[in-house]
Amino acid sequence: MIDQHVIQQCQQGDQSAFRSIVNSYQRLVFSIALRMLCDEDSAKDAVQATFIKVWQSIRSYNVKYKFQTWVYTIVVRICLDQLKKSNRLDPMPEDEARFAEYADDVSPQRQLENAELVSVIKTLTNRLSPKQRMVFTLIYLENLESSEVQQITGMNADQVKSNLSLAKKYIKEQLKLLGYE
Amino acid sequence: MNDKFDDIILRLQAQQPTLDNADELTDAIMAALPDQQPAPSSVDSPAPRILYLFRNISSAAAVFLIALFVWQYNEEPNVIPHVSSAYEPVLSHELPFACECSSFNECASQYLAQRAQTNSLKNKIRKHYENN
Numbered sequence: 001m002i003d004q005h006v007i008q009q010c011q012q013g014d015q016s017a018f019r020s021i022v023n024s025y026q027r028l029v030f031s032i033a034l035r036m037l038c039d040e041d042s043a044k045d046a047v048q049a050t051f052i053k054v055w056q057s058i059r060s061y062n063v064k065y066k067f068q069t070w071v072y073t074i075v076v077r078i079c080l081d082q083l084k085k086s087n088r089l090d091p092m093p094e095d096e097a098r099f100a101e102y103a104d105d106v107s108p109q110r111q112l113e114n115a116e117l118v119s120v121i122k123t124l125t126n127r128l129s130p131k132q133r134m135v136f137t138l139i140y141l142e143n144l145e146s147s148e149v150q151q152i153t154g155m156n157a158d159q160v161k162s163n164l165s166l167a168k169k170y171i172k173e174q175l176k177l178l179g180y181e
Numbered sequence: 182m183n184d185k186f187d188d189i190i191l192r193l194q195a196q197q198p199t200l201d202n203a204d205e206l207t208d209a210i211m212a213a214l215p216d217q218q219p220a221p222s223s224v225d226s227p228a229p230r231i232l233y234l235f236r237n238i239s240s241a242a243a244v245f246l247i248a249l250f251v252w253q254y255n256e257e258p259n260v261i262p263h264v265s266s267a268y269e270p271v272l273s274h275e276l277p278f279a280c281e282c283s284s285f286n287e288c289a290s291q292y293l294a295q296r297a298q299t300n301s302l303k304n305k306i307r308k309h310y311e312n313n
Contacts, residue, residue, distance in 0.1 A: 013217060022207050027200050034198045043198075044206060051210045056218050103189060112196050120193065140190050172186055180185045 002067055011059050018058075022051050025068070029075045035137045036079040038089050038122040040114055046082060050075040065151075072144075073152045076134060083130035091123040096178070099123035103180060123178070127170040135160055136167040 002024055009017035029050050033043035053074050061070055091099070098119035102112070112120070121141075125133055131153075138149045139160075149160050200206065282288035 015211065015214065018214070019207065019211055022210050023203075026203060026206060026210075027197075030200045030206075031198050047206060048210050048213060052213060052215065055214050056216075059217060059219065102192075103185070109195075114198050117193075117196050117198060120189075124189065141193055143194055168186070175185055175189075 004063060007058065007061065007063070007067060010055070011061070018055055021054070025071055026051070028068070029071065032072065032075050032137065032142060033079055034114065034118065035121055035141050036076070036133060037082055038118045038125075040118070042082060046075060046078050049078050053078070069148060069151055072138075072148075076138070076152050080130055080134055083133065089122050089126055091119065091126050095119035095123050099178070103178075124171055124174060125167075127174055128167050131155075132163045132167040132170070135163040136171075139164055140167075 002021055006017050006020060010021060026047055029047050030043055033046035033050075034040060037043050037046060050071070054071060057074075061067070095118075098116050102116065102120045125136060128136060134153060135149060135155075138144045138152065139146065144152075146157060146160055149155070150157060153160070155163070282291060
């Protein structure tokens with residue numbers, strides 16, 4: 001997505017080159033942050049914190065790794081820290097109502113508003129731990145390969161598999177509680 | 182259950198969050214950029230510098246110790262720090278044998294050897310009289 005020349009310019013302190021990196025990646029970063037944190041303002045703060053960290057650390061970026069994976073690593077760590085600090089993301093009654101509407105929707109192609117998407121994810125994943133939520137977001141929602149998730153999270157294959165399995169179990173239990181057997 | 186789970190996950194994958202005012206967010210990020218951290222360097226970083234210093238000091242100490250050892254080993258002693266009673270006749274020129282030695286050590290060795298022979302002879306004579 002971004003060529004090495006632009007990264008080299010950023011490493012030399014070129015802010016206009018960095019702007020093109022921000023433009024290219026901010027939607028991806030926002031997507032992960034919103035799906036993990038389930039709050040639009042927190043997600044935007046995480047995006048800003050991520051790019052500040054990218055700018056500060058870009059001189060130590062190792063070109064043998066994929067740049068996108070490196071950026072993902074930073075945003076995921078920022079979100080994980082945020083999740084550990086904050087309390088559980090308990091869904092409100094209106095979140096559950098939106099989820100029911102989404103689950104029963106007869107026109108599944110409809111694009112959800114951010115608030116609706118947050119309600120659905122929050123209702124579905126409110127029993128997950130921060131690490132389970134992180135693995136679930138990366139594999140199920142962002143559709144990343146397990147090997148890439150291992151690189152991003154620093155977990156080994158067994159840890160990823162175990163967290164994913166527990167996440168799936170808790171989500172199924174949550175679906176059962178909501179009446180979707 | 183699996184169907185519902187898979188159905189919801191599949192549909193959620195297709196739902197991409199929308200980022201309104203992306204340009205505003207970009208501007209906010211660009212305005213908040215701090216100074217970059219310096220690139221990591223193996224030469225300038227403090228840990229290797231300390232290791233280089235430690236290596237140089239260790240090398241100098243090793244060379245000094247080797248030189249000290251060689252110097253002490255080769256040096257001729259100009260004083261006799263301690264002389265046992267066995268050497269006293271030698272030192273006072275009361276040698277019980279004809280001395281043709283070229284050094285103190287050689288002379289002392291010869292004296293001790295002769296004294297050992299004498300002691301051995303004395304023991305034999307003592308044993309002879311004790312037995313008879």
